Structures are given as C-alpha cells and as structure tokens.
Amino acid sequence: MKKILVFIILWLTSFQIEAQFVKKKSISANIGYGLSTPYYGGIDVIDSGLYLQGEFVLVIATWLDLRPYSGLILTKSNGKDINQNPTPYKATSRAFLIGGKARIKAPIPWIAPFAEIGIGSSIGNFETLSELSNITKSGIIYHIPFSLGLELGRDHNFEVGLTYYFQPTIEQYAGAFAIGLSIPLK
Template identity: 45%
Template sequence: MTLTLRWYIILLFAILLSSITQAQTTGNFIKASIGYGSSSSYYIEDYGSQDEVDVMGGGLYLQGEYIIGLKSWLSVRPYAGAIFESVDKNQNIQNQPQYKVTTNAFLMGGKVRFCAPIPWVAPFIEGGIGTSMGKFETFTPNVDFNKSTVLLHIPFSIGLAVGRHNNFEIGISGYFHPAAKQSTGVFAIGYNFPLD
C-alpha cells in the first residue's frame, strides 16, 4: 500500500469520526470513493502451462457520485470514475502467450440505490447502466479482445453505509462489459458529503 493511499484512508476515518456530519436521508450529496479493482474473463479457462500465472489485471479505482436522495431508502446516482489496471509480466514464460485481462477506462452512468434506512449500519444494493471509454484487453485461450473503444457496462453493488449518519461506505461493486467478455470487481470505501 502506497503512502498516499494510507493518507487517504486515514483522512476518510477522521471524517467518519467527526460529529459534524448530517444524516443521509433525503437531499443532495457528493460521494467520493477510492478502492482496488480487478478484471477477469467471464469464462473458466484452461491456461495450460500458465496455470501458475495471474492473468487478472488489478489497479486503482476512483469514483465520484452526485446523490439525489428521493427517500430515506431510495436514491438516484449519476457517477463518473476511472479504473487503471495492469498485469505483471512473467519473465519465466518463453515462447508462450502472455494471457491477461485488463481495463483502463473512464466510467460514466447512472445507478439507483435501495438502502435499509437504519442508523449506524445500513445495507444497500444498487444497479444501473453506464458507458466505459478506454482500453480493454481480454486475451485468454478462448477470447482475443484488444480495443480502445467505448463500451456499455452494467454496474452492480452491495455494501454497508456505516456511521452515525451513514456517511461512510464500504462496498463491493461489479462492472460487467459484455462486448469485451470481462468483468471488473471492485472493493472500495467512500464518504458522502452533504450539499444541503
């Protein structure tokens, strides 16, 4: 974990422990998230002699959301974000393909969240539709997709909104890219800043 990432995490915990936040019920908020994303192919594949090789890409995930809280349990969330992944090259492989699955793209779209309006720990689920713009590579024994393009993605998330006013979030998200035959899983933490 880099020093900069540690400072971001410390800052988020300091904000969480602050007593000057407002409850997220209805109204408008901005949410900032940071996390780790990892992409893989949809298919279970035999990598032959490369079964010891990690073909999944991994890297930094950032996202911002504008939250429109319609009810204490329902919100609409336009979002913009980015994911930057890479795969370590295996120098021990000679005369064999280097399989990999990576996403390096900007993400935009909209989601709807359903949340249990419970103080301190509120589970949520959300889904929507969006667009990814960037470079996608899915190179496996059965798939060879390598393009810089604009693709449809389908976001899906589950998680917990925690803290006295549910401003701090811990969640797992998936971004499914059907055209590239890959999906990106994300573990992220976020904080909601009230605008009202």
C-alpha cells in the same frame, strides 16, 4: 450503442431540474483496489490496479438513492495468475466510467446494507486474453454496474463495498473493493 449513450446523457442532464421528490443531495467519493478478470476461461487471471469514482447522490427516500457517477478504472497485468505462475492470459482496463445507478438500502441506524444496479459507458482501452477470448478494443463500450456494501455511521456518510462493472462487449468484469465518503450539500 449510440442510442444507449444518448439515453445516458439525456438521463444525466435531466437531474439539473429541481424536483420536489429529491429529499437530500450529497457528493460521494470512492477509492479502491481495482480488479479485472475475463468472463470465460482464465479463471485464475485477476489483474489489479486503481479505482476512483465520484457520485452525485439524490436521496429519494430513506431506502432509495439515484446516483449519476463518473470514475476511473486502471488495471494492468503482471504476467502472473493468482498462484503467481506465469500466464499469457490477462484482462486489462484503462477507462473513464460514466453512467447512472439506483441504490436500494435497508434504512437501519449506523449500518445500512445496500445493493446498486444501473447502466453506463466505459471509454478507454481494453484487452481480454483467455483460453476462450482474444479481444482488444479502444473506444466506448457499455457496462452494467452492480454493487453490494454497507453504509456506516450515524448519518451513513461512510461506505465500504464491492462494486463491479459487467462489460459484455469485451467479455470482462472490472471493479473494486472500495471505501467511500459522502459530503452533504445544502
């Protein structure tokens, strides 16, 4: 785990070097409806909350971006399943997110579908309680971010998408339906 964290920190700091392969830079801010659910059992359990994320966007090509990010996911249980029946099961996350991801997109004018994948760390408090899991953890865990969405607008400055963080250590998915805005840097 420590090796992964050291790798992420070194990888993120390496972007301070001005590289000729970076075509454009921008800052992206995302906000959304946060969700979390257990991997195993309790499939009717979806806890909700808030999702915020900021990204430093490095455009390598019209079809490829590198995106170091930091964010926040706050989900809590209301004690009910998706059918509004009482349940003891839950999957909660209160965590700071940090990492890096790569975005591959179709360079289509006005609307560009994209997919992202990367690696990062979640730092906070987590609880997964389902028929097959009973995990309570505080601290640093690794996650694998994955997103699908659309970049919209003439300059692709707006986005809408689904973003999820697979958290194997706590047997939980956390993520959001999010919207975002990119601001170009000079």
